[in-house]
Amino acid sequence: MKNITLPDSPRILVTRTDRIGDLVLTTPVFKALRDQFPKAWIAALVFIEHREVVEGNPFLDEVILYDKQGLEKSIWGQLGFARRIRKKKFDLVIHCHGTNRMHLVAWLAGIPARIGYDRRAPWALTHVKEYDKKFGEKQEAEYLFDLLAPLGITRPEVLASFFPVTDRAKRSFDHLMFHLKIPQGKPWVILSPSASDVTKMWPAGKFSELATRIHHDMDGVIMAIGSAKDRAVVESVREKSNVPIMDLGGRLTLGMLAALLEKSAILVSNDSGPVHIASAVGCPVVSIFGRYEPGLGPNRWRPLGRNCRVVARDISEVPCSERKFTYIDEITVDAVYAAARDLLTRPV
Numbered sequence: 001m002k003n004i005t006l007p008d009s010p011r012i013l014v015t016r017t018d019r020i021g022d023l024v025l026t027t028p029v030f031k032a033l034r035d036q037f038p039k040a041w042i043a044a045l046v047f048i049e050h051r052e053v054v055e056g057n058p059f060l061d062e063v064i065l066y067d068k069q070g071l072e073k074s075i076w077g078q079l080g081f082a083r084r085i086r087k088k089k090f091d092l093v094i095h096c097h098g099t100n101r102m103h104l105v106a107w108l109a110g111i112p113a114r115i116g117y118d119r120r121a122p123w124a125l126t127h128v129k130e131y132d133k134k135f136g137e138k139q140e141a142e143y144l145f146d147l148l149a150p151l152g153i154t155r156p157e158v159l160a161s162f163f164p165v166t167d168r169a170k171r172s173f174d175h176l177m178f179h180l181k182i183p184q185g186k187p188w189v190i191l192s193p194s195a196s197d198v199t200k201m202w203p204a205g206k207f208s209e210l211a212t213r214i215h216h217d218m219d220g221v222i223m224a225i226g227s228a229k230d231r232a233v234v235e236s237v238r239e240k241s242n243v244p245i246m247d248l249g250g251r252l253t254l255g256m257l258a259a260l261l262e263k264s265a266i267l268v269s270n271d272s273g274p275v276h277i278a279s280a281v282g283c284p285v286v287s288i289f290g291r292y293e294p295g296l297g298p299n300r301w302r303p304l305g306r307n308c309r310v311v312a313r314d315i316s317e318v319p320c321s322e323r324k325f326t327y328i329d330e331i332t333v334d335a336v337y338a339a340a341r342d343l344l345t346r347p348v
Contacts, residue, residue, distance in 0.1 A: 001127040004150040009039040013093040015102045020273035027162040030059035052254040056164030082108035136295040163280035169255030187220040192269035194230035199326040208241035215243040279305040284343040290328025309339040
């Protein structure tokens with residue numbers, strides 16, 4: 001892609017309208033843009049339901065909310081949204097996830113420089129990057145820095161994500177903690193047994209067995225998290241366990257989840273959004289992976305951070321023609337327990 005020259009105080013828009021974890025992994029881009037353009041006005045465009053991931057981010061000047069299921073659902077809503085963006089007079093947009101809607105909005109808004117992937121309406125872009133994420137050769141955040149090359153920005157040696165844990169979120173979580181009588185003098189172990197796809201979900205019975213083994217090792221508090229629609233999964237883990245597990249399913253906003261994880265000893269989770277929130281707030285993480293299709297496996301979606309462990313089945317000896325889409329059922333409790341114990345007993 002050819003280089004882009006921007007004014008001394010550019011107005012830059014970054015779009016990311018997909019999953020929560022993907023947005024968290026985009027936050028290193030905000031810092032890199034701020035470092036390169038200290039006088040810039042930098043805005044992030046995200047789904048309205050993901051606002052807590054970025055509101056309060058110190059590298060952003062503005063958060064623009066996109067209501068795909070509401071105000072912006074129809075073609076007229078889309079056109080009205082594009083008019084709103086046009087009035088903001090951005091010089092550059094960086095599409096970290098390519099969608100027809102976002103590419104079209106930026107084109108209709110007349111943003112002069114539009115960077116994105118050769119995927120879904122690439123004609124609406126001025127700078128097109130090959131969509132190579134599908135090969136899964138790098139971590140997602142590393143891929144995003146390829147989009148910044150026309151701006152003279154190189155990837156830093158260490159990538160760190162960021163999630164703002166606001167005072168409001170802390171107060172809300174403290175209120176819930178008081179209401180549920182969650183003990184504060186013991187380490188908290190958090191289990192996240194749900195995921196966006198069943199092929200990423202380690203069996204509930206194995207989560208329960210893991211909870212039993214951890215409970216026997218330490219005098220801690222074990223809690224299970226999930227959205228309101230994940231209540232059945234969380235309840236299944238609790239029912240199969242012979243040790244107490246507190247049910248936080250459907251009780252936490254994203255900000256409250258970050259406040260919980262910031263205080264927790266460890267998160268054990270499937271490959272899902274809480275993994276990346278935990279890493280961003282400094283909570284040790286064990287992330288369980290079962291999928292190996294290029295672009296879906298741990299090479300691309302592993303959590304950032306030093307205190308993170310990935311547990312996945314070794315398929316190096318399995319011929320490519322014989323590999324399955326997911327090996328999640330073959331991940332053993334022994335393997336996950338060993339990773340968790342390693343983090344729980346590490347020197348502080």
